[in-house]
Amino acid sequence: MTKKVTKIEPVRHKVMHELRPKKRVCAYCRVSTDSTKQHTSYVAQVEYYKSYIGKREEWEFAGIFADEAKSGTQVKSRDEFIRMMKECENGNIDIIVTKSVTRFARNTIDSIEAIRKLKALGVTIYFEKENINTMSEQSEQMLTILSSIAQGESESISTNNRWGIQKRFRDGSYNLGCVAYGYTKDEDGELIINEDEAATVRRIFQDYLNGKGSYVIARDLTNDNVPPVRTAETWNDSVVKGILQNPIYEGDLILQKTYTTEVLPYTKKINRGEMPQFFIKDNHEPIITREQGQMVREIYEYRRKQMGIDDSGKYQNRYELSSKIICEECGGTFRRQKIYIGKPYEKIQWSCKNHLNSKENCKMKAIREDIIKSAYLTMWNKLVSNYTYILIPLLDSLKNLRTCKSQEDDIENLNHKIMELTEQSHILSRVVQKGYMDSALFIQKQNALNIEIEETKKKRNSLLDSNGFTKEIEGTIRLLEIIKYNPEIMDTYDENLLAHTVDHVIIGQSGTITFKLINGLKLAERISKGGEDT
Structure with missing residues (x-):
């Protein structure tokens, strides 16, 4: 029996054509950053594209989007490109005309992602120089090749520029682009x-x-x-x-304190020994x-x-609550303050640093230290009374989830090595401070130590990641040991106990203080409004 097949013609294109008989066409370009040429360049391109689009009866000019020609290597740095993409998402553009692939993007990944996104929205891109229409079947293969070539050219130019800069570093002829204040x-x-x-x-x-x-x-x-x-x-x-x-x-002058990555997308990073540095003594007045x-x-x-600040610049235990209190609203840390100084009712309070800088940025009010301590005491007594129902089942669950135990010895050895290398770094700093070592030699040796510490930490962290829940398990065991030796309900606050059991204290607007314990467990206590100060 012959089957009767009826073809249903697509109607979207027909309907859209009836609704919008003319295609809305915009142009995307990059104009010179030279202030004397930028306006002329922009006006010239606007006139060109108005004429180019106006010659087609079925096209309607939808504007021009022009970014400064700083770099086409990252889409995120181009405001007009982003605005054009939003206009496409809003359905206000049907076709984009641009001079060439290199003008659209020199980063292959960003270029292809943008093209695919626009194709999904039904937006066509026409590259004049290459005569490519993204709606054609062969377009993506050609665009991938051309974008890769453009990206390679950009990286080659960047490599040549970097070599030239480093050569000027070595011979002392480099001129700073942005000089220091003063x-x-x-x-x-x-x-x-x-x-x-x-x-x-x-x-x-x-x-x-x-x-x-x-x-x-x-x-x-x-x-x-x-x-x-x-x-x-x-x-x-x-x-x-x-x-x-x-x-x-x-x-004195230290050159190459920062560096730019060699491949796209280019990012600037602090030089912690990845690249050579150049020290010039008595370079200027x-x-x-x-x-x-x-x-x-x-x-x-x-x-x-x-x-109590460590080498990374973080506070460590100046007070038991230093760097521990976090604002739930903005994520900022709290700063210790004394209020009513010299008065019989002198108090200590903690205030969000972002709130201190601007009340518009964060509306979190300050909280008295005695209120935090009282809330901790209440929380801890509840935990001691109920640890058999909370911590022991939690420990059993974490152990069942753990994937591997064989790397524990390696982790311990790597921790010892990190401590040894850190001590060597401290000794080196003391040596140079006493004048027993040349500054340039110190920088070289310090960078070498920093690299070794960083690589050792990477190995350790990799093992920790694969070991699964190590921090949570160790933290829970430690809490159980502390409760074992402190099983009684406490009448007074113990600052050492908080320092050893709490990772962070989170202050919320809803009148709650949440204690994140060293095993990741969060326990909250409500506080009265009287515990807050403005």
């Missing part, structure tokens, strides 16, 4: 002192030597309406610390003396130790 450049590209900014630099160093901290210095500069550094919007403690730690003010610089470094290191 300096400017003469007609030969050499660093010379900017006296107005240098006065502020000297003030910062002198204030620090007189006992002021970086936060107070930044506050005073803001209150005195001192213009901030060129790379920052306002004075803050991190900007002040950056100035205090920069050897440029002693007349200093703003401060070497004696001042050395004293600042000694004070800075002393304060770091007193405040």
Whole structure:
């Protein structure tokens, strides 16, 4: 029996054509960043594409999207490209006309992803130079090849530029593009002192030597309406610390403190020993003396130790709650403050640092320290009373989930190695501070140690990831041991107990304090509104 087959013709194209008889066509291009040529370039391209699109009766001009020609290597850096994509998503564009594949994107992945996304939206891209229409069947293969070639050319140019820069580093002929605050450049590209900014630099160093901290210095500069550094919007403690730690003010120069990755997408990273650095002593006129610089470094290191800051710049146990309190609203950490100082009712409170900077950015109110301690005491007593129903079943479940135990010895050995290498780094720092080692040699050896520490940590972390729930299991066992030796209900707060059992304290707007324990378990306690201060 012959089957009767009826063909159902597609109607979408016909209906869309009836609704929109003319295709809405836009153009995408990149214009020169040269301010003297940018306007002329933009006007010329607008006129060209208006004429080009206007010649087609079935086309309707839908505007031009033009980014500055800084780089076509990353789509995310192009505001007009992103705006054009949104217009396509909103159904306002049917066809995009662009000069060539290289003008659209030099990053193969971004280029193909954008093309596929537009094809899914029914938007056609026409590349004039290559005469390619993305709606054709062979277009993606050709575009992949052409985009790869364009990306290769970009990476080749980047490699050549990088080689030229490093050559100038080696022979000392490199001219800084952006000079440090306090300096400017003469007609030969050499660093010379900017006296107005240098006065502020000297003030910062002198204030620090007189006992002021970086936060107070930044506050005073803001209150005195001192213009901030060129790379920052306002004075803050991190900007002040950056100035205090920069050897440029002693007349020395370290080149290649940052580097750009060799492959797309290009990203700038801090040089922690991946690339060579170049130290030039007495490169230019200093703003401060070497004696001042050395004293600042000694004070800075002393304060770091007193405040319990480790090599990564994080606070470690200055107070039992330091760096532990997290804002639920903005994710910022809380800062310790004294209120009603000198009064009989003097109190300590903790405030979100983002709230202190701007109440518009974070509306989280401060909370008194005694309220946090009281909430912890309540939480801990509940846990001690019910640990057999909470921690023991949790430990059994975690052990059943764990995938492997064989790497534990390797993890322990790697932890020992990390501690040994870190100690070597500390010894090296003490040696150079006493003047027993040349600064350039110190940087070289320090970078080598940092690389070895980083690689050892990677191996350790890889084993930890594959071992599964190690932190949670170890934390739960530790909690059970603490409860074993402290089984009684507590009447008073114990700061050592909190330091050893709590990872973070999360303060919420809803009147709750959540304690994230060392095994990842979160236990919350409600607090009265009286425990909050403005």
